[in-house]
Amino acid sequence: xxxxxLSKCLAVAGLSTMLTIPPLAAQESDEQFWPCIQRKVPxxxxxxxWNGPELPSSAENWQDNPEVSALVTEVAARRVPLEExxxxxxxxxxxxxxxxxxxxxxxxxQGLFDHMDRERADVMDGIERYTRGQVAMADxxxxxxxxxxxxxxNPDSDxxxxxxxxxELEFQTRVFQERAESLTYVCEVPAVIESRLYQLANTVLAVxxxxxxx
Amino acid sequence: MRKPLSxxxxxxxxxxxSSPASAYMAxxxxxxxxxxxxxxxxxxxVVDTIEVGQRPRGITVSHDGKFIYLCxxxxxxxxxxxxxxxxxxxxxxxxxxxxxxxxxxxxxxLYVANEDDNLVTVIDIENRSxxxxxPVGVEPEGMGISPDGSTLVNTSETxxxxxxxxxxxxxxxxxxxxxSRPRFAEFMPDGSEVWVSAEIGGTVSVIDNETREITHKxxxxxxxxxxETIQPVGVRITDDGTKAYVALGPANRVAVxxxxxxxxxxxxxxxxxxxxxxxxxxxxxxxxxxxxxxDVTFIxxxxxxxxxxxxxxxxxxxxxxxxx
Numbered sequence: 001x002x003x004x005x006l007s008k009c010l011a012v013a014g015l016s017t018m019l020t021i022p023p024l025a026a027q028e029s030d031e032q033f034w035p036c037i038q039r040k041v042p043x044x045x046x047x048x049x050w051n052g053p054e055l056p057s058s059a060e061n062w063q064d065n066p067e068v069s070a071l072v073t074e075v076a077a078r079r080v081p082l083e084e085x086x087x088x089x090x091x092x093x094x095x096x097x098x099x100x101x102x103x104x105x106x107x108x109x110q111g112l113f114d115h116m117d118r119e120r121a122d123v124m125d126g127i128e129r130y131t132r133g134q135v136a137m138a139d140x141x142x143x144x145x146x147x148x149x150x151x152x153x154n155p156d157s158d159x160x161x162x163x164x165x166x167x168e169l170e171f172q173t174r175v176f177q178e179r180a181e182s183l184t185y186v187c188e189v190p191a192v193i194e195s196r197l198y199q200l201a202n203t204v205l206a207v208x209x210x211x212x213x214x
Numbered sequence: 215m216r217k218p219l220s221x222x223x224x225x226x227x228x229x230x231x232s233s234p235a236s237a238y239m240a241x242x243x244x245x246x247x248x249x250x251x252x253x254x255x256x257x258x259x260v261v262d263t264i265e266v267g268q269r270p271r272g273i274t275v276s277h278d279g280k281f282i283y284l285c286x287x288x289x290x291x292x293x294x295x296x297x298x299x300x301x302x303x304x305x306x307x308x309x310x311x312x313x314x315x316x317x318x319x320x321x322x323x324l325y326v327a328n329e330d331d332n333l334v335t336v337i338d339i340e341n342r343s344x345x346x347x348x349p350v351g352v353e354p355e356g357m358g359i360s361p362d363g364s365t366l367v368n369t370s371e372t373x374x375x376x377x378x379x380x381x382x383x384x385x386x387x388x389x390x391x392x393x394s395r396p397r398f399a400e401f402m403p404d405g406s407e408v409w410v411s412a413e414i415g416g417t418v419s420v421i422d423n424e425t426r427e428i429t430h431k432x433x434x435x436x437x438x439x440x441x442e443t444i445q446p447v448g449v450r451i452t453d454d455g456t457k458a459y460v461a462l463g464p465a466n467r468v469a470v471x472x473x474x475x476x477x478x479x480x481x482x483x484x485x486x487x488x489x490x491x492x493x494x495x496x497x498x499x500x501x502x503x504x505x506x507x508x509d510v511t512f513i514x515x516x517x518x519x520x521x522x523x524x525x526x527x528x529x530x531x532x533x534x535x536x537x538x
Contacts, residue, residue: 045439045440047438048465048486195507195508198486
């Protein structure tokens with residue numbers, strides 16, 4: 001890469017950082033490092049995914065029920081195909097009847113909500129940590145660009161030293177850009193979790209209210 | 215020679231059966247699927263899928279129903295689709311990153327918001343040419359036009375403004391500050407008001423079109439839902455001007471607002487991340503696009519009850535229904 005194109009590349013890399021971080025003045029302080037286009041919603045609310053019977057307060061103790069707790073962990077995991085997870089819920093329901101079935105299924109909904117909301121929040125924290133890293137890296141790249149530029153203009157500089165620093169800068173810039181590109185995918189993960197939670201909750205609703213579980 | 219009556223009757227019956235009066239087609243742009251799903255609004259079934267350009271978002275239809283105009287945002291163009299055979303006839307010169315647009319009431323001009331360039335591009339459809347480009351605020355998005363075609367309203371996401379543009383002079387005449395990240399502008403059918411949604415602000419500002427001042431601000435509260443999940447985006451108002459429908463994003467609901475009292479009368483649970491809305495021409499149904507659950511929901515306008523969800527392509531964004 002020629003020096004002029006490297007400068008251009010850094011300018012673009014720097015600009016893309018600016019673009020992925022919303023203007024600070026327009027954001028809440030806890031959103032300064034939120035880089036995704038979707039507005040940050042730190043936690044889900046139950047009515048977003050559940051339109052069925054009200055969950056009793058006893059459902060909050062879902063972790064004390066080994067069967068429900070194990071099922072939550074199993075079906076929440078994204079490596080389990082959705083159809084398989086939905087079938088596991090239907091099989092679980094088929095083994096129960098009447099009030100016991102309703103009680104266990106409502107417990108399951110609370111468990112899925114708590115578990116997957118926490119998982120989603122962890123992912124969002126991770127995205128923010130990642131962005132902080134990008135901001136720090138952009139800053140370091142800008143400083144190093146200025147330093148290399150000064151070195152280059154100095155006729156007494158060692159050409160080998162200049163070449164080494166330019167090469168290192170190119171490498172770091174590539175790393176920065178690749179990290180920036182992967183953000184597009186990472187930003188979709190909270191929505192993927194949300195979508196799965198909604199579909200699992202709807203599977204439970206379809207068992208409880210066969211005509212209204214759409 | 216006159217044809218026997220029975221033959222004529224048979225032909226008439228066949229003609230009626232092949233074109234039921236209420237069978238409109240709904241066209242849904244799938245942002246990630248790079249496709250448009252075609253749904254028969256009578257049977258509420260998917261009848262076709264059209265492969266289109268990259269990242270299709272804004273979608274509208276010509277007044278005669280013959281052409282669909284579609285923002286292929288990542289291809290920096292507006293595609294024109296023939297509704298008779300779903301072939302892509304060509305492109306309109308939209309400028310970069312077109313997101314949303316509005317067709318003039320006479321059907322001759324398309325006003326396009328170019329999100330990355332802070333411009334509104336005015337396109338002459340017949341000549342497929344750019345009439346002019348109007349500089350507006352940062353990240354223009356929402357586009358509404360007055361029923362008489364004289365006033366265009368564009369909203370800019372970052373500047374948080376509704377820009378009123380005179381369509382004769384192409385000059386901005388008024389800037390109205392609204393709440394954070396305005397997404398959509400919709401005129402009342404009588405042209406008296408413009409309703410502007412604000413995604414982050416969580417409100418809809420009602421702007422008087424005479425004074426160009428905000429007269430009402432509609433807020434939304436749903437028991438059990440965190441306020442930040444309520445993100446108003448698409449807005450549609452019934453032809454008789456009595457009811458407004460507001461898509462509330464991740465709240466997964468559409469709010470039904472009484473336009474006389476400005477009170478929310480109902481929240482209709484649809485799918486996940488409800489984005490845009492479109493009425494069928496008979497106004498009996500309104501359709502919502504639900505971006506995360508990959509479906510659309512048909513809502514009965516009389517009862518405001520959801521009738522049916524239909525699975526479409528990946529990440530449905532916009533929707534329009536043919537006028538005939």
